[in-house]
Amino acid sequence: MENEAPEALEKRVKERREGLPELPNAKKGEVVLRFAPNPNGPLTLGHSRGVIINSEYANIYSGKIILRFDDTDTKIKRPDLKAYDWIQDDFKWLAGRKPDTVIEASARMDEYLRFAEKFISEGHMYVCTCSGEDFKQFRIDKQDCPCRNNDSTENVEKWIKMNDSDGGYSEGEAVVRVCTNMEHKNPALRDWPALRIQTTPHPKVGEKYRVWPLLDFQSAVEDYLQGVTHIIRGKDLMDSTRKQQLLYEMTGWTYPETLYWGRVKVHEFGGFSTSQMKNDIEEGKYSDWDDPRLPTAKAMRRRGISADAMKRFWVELSLTEKDISIPLATLQSHNAKVIDKDSPRLSFIQEPVKLTLTKEDVKIPEILEIPRHPLHEEFGFRKWQLEVEKEFEVYIEKDDYEFAMSNNGLLRLKDFADVQIYSSQNGKITSLTKSDGRAIIHWLAAGMEHPFALNKPDKNGEWGVVNGLLENNDYPLGQILQLERIGFARLESSEMIWTHS
RNA sequence: GCUCGCGUGGUGUAGUCCGGCCCAUCAUGGCGGGUUUUCAUCCCGUUUACCCGGGUUCGAAUCCCGGCGCGAGCACCA
Numbered sequence: 001m002e003n004e005a006p007e008a009l010e011k012r013v014k015e016r017r018e019g020l021p022e023l024p025n026a027k028k029g030e031v032v033l034r035f036a037p038n039p040n041g042p043l044t045l046g047h048s049r050g051v052i053i054n055s056e057y058a059n060i061y062s063g064k065i066i067l068r069f070d071d072t073d074t075k076i077k078r079p080d081l082k083a084y085d086w087i088q089d090d091f092k093w094l095a096g097r098k099p100d101t102v103i104e105a106s107a108r109m110d111e112y113l114r115f116a117e118k119f120i121s122e123g124h125m126y127v128c129t130c131s132g133e134d135f136k137q138f139r140i141d142k143q144d145c146p147c148r149n150n151d152s153t154e155n156v157e158k159w160i161k162m163n164d165s166d167g168g169y170s171e172g173e174a175v176v177r178v179c180t181n182m183e184h185k186n187p188a189l190r191d192w193p194a195l196r197i198q199t200t201p202h203p204k205v206g207e208k209y210r211v212w213p214l215l216d217f218q219s220a221v222e223d224y225l226q227g228v229t230h231i232i233r234g235k236d237l238m239d240s241t242r243k244q245q246l247l248y249e250m251t252g253w254t255y256p257e258t259l260y261w262g263r264v265k266v267h268e269f270g271g272f273s274t275s276q277m278k279n280d281i282e283e284g285k286y287s288d289w290d291d292p293r294l295p296t297a298k299a300m301r302r303r304g305i306s307a308d309a310m311k312r313f314w315v316e317l318s319l320t321e322k323d324i325s326i327p328l329a330t331l332q333s334h335n336a337k338v339i340d341k342d343s344p345r346l347s348f349i350q351e352p353v354k355l356t357l358t359k360e361d362v363k364i365p366e367i368l369e370i371p372r373h374p375l376h377e378e379f380g381f382r383k384w385q386l387e388v389e390k391e392f393e394v395y396i397e398k399d400d401y402e403f404a405m406s407n408n409g410l411l412r413l414k415d416f417a418d419v420q421i422y423s424s425q426n427g428k429i430t431s432l433t434k435s436d437g438r439a440i441i442h443w444l445a446a447g448m449e450h451p452f453a454l455n456k457p458d459k460n461g462e463w464g465v466v467n468g469l470l471e472n473n474d475y476p477l478g479q480i481l482q483l484e485r486i487g488f489a490r491l492e493s494s495e496m497i498w499t500h501s
Numbered sequence: 502g503c504u505c506g507c508g509u510g511g512u513g514u515a516g517u518c519c520g521g522c523c524c525a526u527c528a529u530g531g532c533g534g535g536u537u538u539u540c541a542u543c544c545c546g547u548u549u550a551c552c553c554g555g556g557u558u559c560g561a562a563u564c565c566c567g568g569c570g571c572g573a574g575c576a577c578c579a
Contacts, residue, residue, distance in 0.1 A: 017515060018527085038579050076578045132577060139575075140503085175577050186504045188575040196577035215579050238505060239574045262507070263572065275578095316528070318514070322507055323572050330513070330529050340542045347539095375542070414538055440538050485539045501540075 019315055023057055023230055024257045031063030032229045035091070035099070036219065039069045039083035042289050043090040043297040044272035046264060052314045053232055053261075055095035066226055067091055067099035070219065071106045072212045074200040077275065079106070081203050086289070090297040094307050103226070105218050106204045112213045113163075115221050116176060116195055120155045124250045125194055127158035129174045139190045142183045148191065162197055162211050171197045176211070180246045188239040189246060192216060220244040228256045235260035235321050264317070265325040268461065269295040292455065292497050293463055304480045304490035304499035309335035332500040339480050339488060339499070344372040344379060347442045347471040348454065348483040348496075351398040354446070356391055357419060358428040364388055368445070370415045382471070384448050392429070393446035395469055400441040401425075410436075413443045414484065442484040448472050454489055456498030465495065 023031065033054045037047055058065040067088065071079040084104070092098055105112075119125040128135065128147040138145045150158075159176070161168035176195040184190050194217035201207045213221070219240075223231065231241070241258050248255040265271055272295045280286050290298035300310065312334040317324070366388055372379040387393070394413065401421070404411050409421040418435050421427035452470035457463045475481065479491045480499065487501030 036579090040579085070579060073578055076576090135577095136575090172577060184504095186575080187502095188504065190575085192575095193577060198577085212577095214577075219579095234573090235506060236573050237579090240579095242505085242574095260506085267512085316514070320507090320514080322513095324513065326513060327511095327530075333529060336541075343541085345539075345541085374537075374539080412538065416538085434538060442539065482539085482541060484541080487541080 019318075020053070020056060020060070021319060023061065023259070026057075026061050026063075026230065026257075029062045030229065031058065031061040032066065032227050033058050033063060033232065034066035034068050034223070034226065034228050036068040036070045037087055038073070038077050038274075039071050039079045039087055040077045041080060041083055041274040041278055041296075042086035043094075044274060044277075045266065045269070045295040045297065045300065046272040048090075048094050048297050048300075048310055049261065049264065049314045049317075050232070051091050051094040052311050053319065055097070055099075056311070056315060057230070057232070058100075063229075064100040065095070066101045066103060066228070068103040068222065069105060070215060071104060071202070071204065072112075072215070072218050074198045074202045074212065078200075079203050086298070093301060094297060094310060096307060101226070103222065104204065105213075105222065106202055108222060108225075109205070109209050109212075111225060112195075112218055112221055113209070113211065116211075116213070116217070117156070117159060119178075119247075119251070120159050120176065121152050123152045123155075123179065124247070125176050125178050126150060126152075126155045127162060127174050128177045128191075128193075129158070129169070132172075138182065139187055142190070144182050145191075147177075148179065148182070162195075165199075165207075165210055169197060171199045173197070178217075178243070178247055178250075180243075186239065186242065189242055192243045194247075216240050216243045217247070220247050223256060224248075224253050231256045231258045232319070233258070233260060235262055259319055260321050261319055262321045262323040264323075266295060266331075267325060267327045269328075272296075302490065303497055304339065304488055305331065305335050306338045309338045312338075336488070336500065340482070341375070342373075343480050343482040343488060344473075344475065345370075345374065345484050346382075346473060346481050347444050348452070348468050348486060348489075349395045349397050349442070349444050349449070350454070350466050350468040350486070352395040352444075352469050353398050353401040353425060355394050355396060355401075355419075355421060356426050357394060358426075359388075359392055360428050360430070362417065362429045362432060364392070364417070364429065364432070368416060382473075384445050386445055387447065395444045395446065395449060396441060400439075403439065407439075410438045412438050412440045414440050416443070444469055444471055453495040454483075454486075454498060455495050456489075470496075 035050045035054045055065050069084060126147055128145055130145045130147060135145055162174050175193045177191045178194050180189055180191055182190050193214055195211050195213045197210055198212045245255050277294055281288060286294055289296050290302045292299050292303050313331045364386055366386060368384040368386055369381040371377050371381055404421050405423055411421060412418050412434055417429045418431045419427050420430050448471055449469035450472055454466045455463060456466060475491055477491055477493055480488060481491055482488050488499035489496035490499060
C-alpha cells in the first residue's frame, strides 16, 4: 500500500478545526502584525475584531503586535487628539495587554517623504497636475495623462514645488502617482495616487508638512519599515493590497502575507460608522461614545461585556471573507458564561409593592443569611436584618403581586418563607420551609433597600429607566451584578446599566 | 461600466485547496425536558442547511462550465 500510493498517506486527515486557522508562512517568534485604526474616534465593535484577531495571532506565534495610528488625513477624517488615548485604552482592555509598539504615522512623515522623493527620482512615481476629473477620464479610457511622460528631473522639481508653501502648488493642484500601468485590467490599480497636498493643520504636528501620503502609500512604506510579516484586513482593502504589491514589486520589497475578513453587521446596530456616531453624539442623539446604545468598545465595556467574551466571540467567527450579520445574542451568550460564575446575586424590585405580613406562630430569625452566589458559598453571605418585634414589611414586584392575586395568593419568598397574601397588600408568613410547589419570587425586607434605577432596553430595543428598590450592598462601582430573576447589570454611581439576561 | 470577492440550517461556523471517512461539524437561537428555593449557570433531547442549472466521475458541499444573488473597489478618506 505504502509503495503503491505514497501520496495517499500524505494527504491530510480531515479534522475538525478549532479556533483560528493557521497563518501562512508563519514562524514562531518571527511574526509581526499590526492593527492600524484612524484615530478619529474610539474603537468600535468592528475594530475590536482587529485588535482581538491580531493580538491572538501574536500570542499564538509569540510574535509582535504593532498599534499604528493612521492619521495622515487632516481634512476629511480629522484625527481627534483624545482618540489616541481612548484607542490605547480600548486596545489594552480587549487584548489584555499593551501593544508591543505604538506608531503614529504623523510622527513618521520624514520617512514617508524621504521614500516618496526616492521613488520619484527613480521614476517609480510622478507628479500629476491633472484635475481629478480629467484623470478619472484617462483612467476609464486607459490613456496616459500628460504628466506621465515627464522625466524624473522634472518630477523632482514639481515635487519640490508641491512641498513649497510659498509660490508652489496649492491644495488640489498636484498629486504624486505610482507609475503602474494605465492599461491594467483593474481600473482601481491604474496609476494610483500616493501623496497629496493638505493645508489643513494636523492636530499633532500642525503645519509642519504640506504633502501627506494617502493610506496605500503610508501603509506600504510603514509595513516595510516595521518588518510586518502578516496583514489581516477587511476585504474592502483587497485592491489596496494589489496597489501596494505593485509598489513592492517596483522596489524589490517582499509583501507581507495578507488575509481578509468580510463585513460584519450586528442585527441590533447595523454597521459601525465612527463618523456617523460622531455626528449623532454632536447632535445630542447619544450622550457620549460610551452611551450603551452605541456599538463602541467603550459602550460594550460599560454594559458589562467582558473582554474574554469579546475574544471568544471573534475567535468563533474566525477569519472568513463572508459578509455576515450576527445577533447580539451570540455575544451575550458567551458573556453570560463568563460573568455568571463571579457575579454576586442581588435583589432588585421593579415597581415595588409593599406588603405587611403577620408572623403568626412562625419564629423568624433576626438575621437572614443568603449566599452571594448559589454555587460559591466562599463568596460569603448577604445578611438581612429582619424585624422580629414590630410589623414585618417586605417589598415584592408589582407583577408578582398581581400574579399572586390571580393565583390564590400563595407565594414563596426566595430563601426565606412561604406566605399567603391578600389583596389588601397584607398577608401572613405561613412557614419557613417550603411546603408545596408554589412560585418562588425575589423580594426585599424593609430596611434592606434603597431606591435605585436600572437603565435597560424594552422589548422594542428602546432604552429607558426602570425605577425600583435595590438591595443594600457595598459593591464597588463597575461591579457586574446579577439581579435575581431579572438579569445582569453593571453598577454605576447613579444607576445600573443593563447587560443581558 | 470595469475589476475583485463571497454564497453550508433562523444566525454564525467546520469541511471546499488534495472528490469517497459528510444520509455534513460545533456553537448560538427556537421548542421540550431535567437540576436549581432566580426566568441565571449547568445537563439532556429536538428542530432546520451544501444558491440554481448543466457537466466530469463508480462517487461532487468539494472539480469544470453557465446563471443568479449579495458585498466591495475604481476618493487629492481610512
